[in-house]
Amino acid sequence: MLNILDEQTRVSFTKKIEIVDLIGEKILYDFDTGNYHFLMGSASDTMEYIKDNISVAEILDAVAEDFDVPREICLRDTSAFLFRLEEKGFLKLELS
Numbered sequence: 001m002l003n004i005l006d007e008q009t010r011v012s013f014t015k016k017i018e019i020v021d022l023i024g025e026k027i028l029y030d031f032d033t034g035n036y037h038f039l040m041g042s043a044s045d046t047m048e049y050i051k052d053n054i055s056v057a058e059i060l061d062a063v064a065e066d067f068d069v070p071r072e073i074c075l076r077d078t079s080a081f082l083f084r085l086e087e088k089g090f091l092k093l094e095l096s
Contacts, residue, residue, distance in 0.1 A: 003079060003083060004075060004076060004079045005056045005075070005078075005079040005082060005083075005093065006056065006095055007055065007056045007057035007060065007075070008055060008056070008057065008095060008096050009055065009056045009093050009094065009095050009096070010053055010054070010055055010056075010093070010094050010095075010096045011050060011052075011053070011054050011055070011056065011059070011082065011091055011092075011093060012052055012053055012091065012092045012094070013052050013090065013091060013092075014089060014090060014091060014092050015030055015031070015032050015089065015090055016031040016032065017029060017030055017031065017090060018031065019039070019047055019048065020036075025038060026038075026039045026044040026047070027039060028047065028090070030090070037088075042063075042067070042077070043081055045063075045066065045067075046059070046063060046078060046081055049062040049063060050082075050091075055096070056075070056078065056079075056082070059078060059082075060074050060075060060078060063078060
């Protein structure tokens with residue numbers, strides 16, 4: 001079953017990270033471990049919208065402004081991306 005976040009869920013960073021642009025490719029750099037992760041496709045754009053203590057609804061609004069995609073698809077894809085970041089320990093997701 002695919003988990004979908006509530007739009008009121010708040011997103012908080014759990015680590016110090018940096019998004020770096022290397023010759024057109026964006027990477028997420030983890031200061032705690034020194035590891036980096038390539039951000040591909042829409043993940044690279046979506047990561048730019050994520051700020052500390054932002055709601056999922058605010059992220060969806062920003063994504064919807066740049067991409068012509070139905071909100072329910074945007075919520076599904078954004079939820080999957082945020083859950084992956086939470087799994088890796090970059091984010092904490094909390095319903096407010």
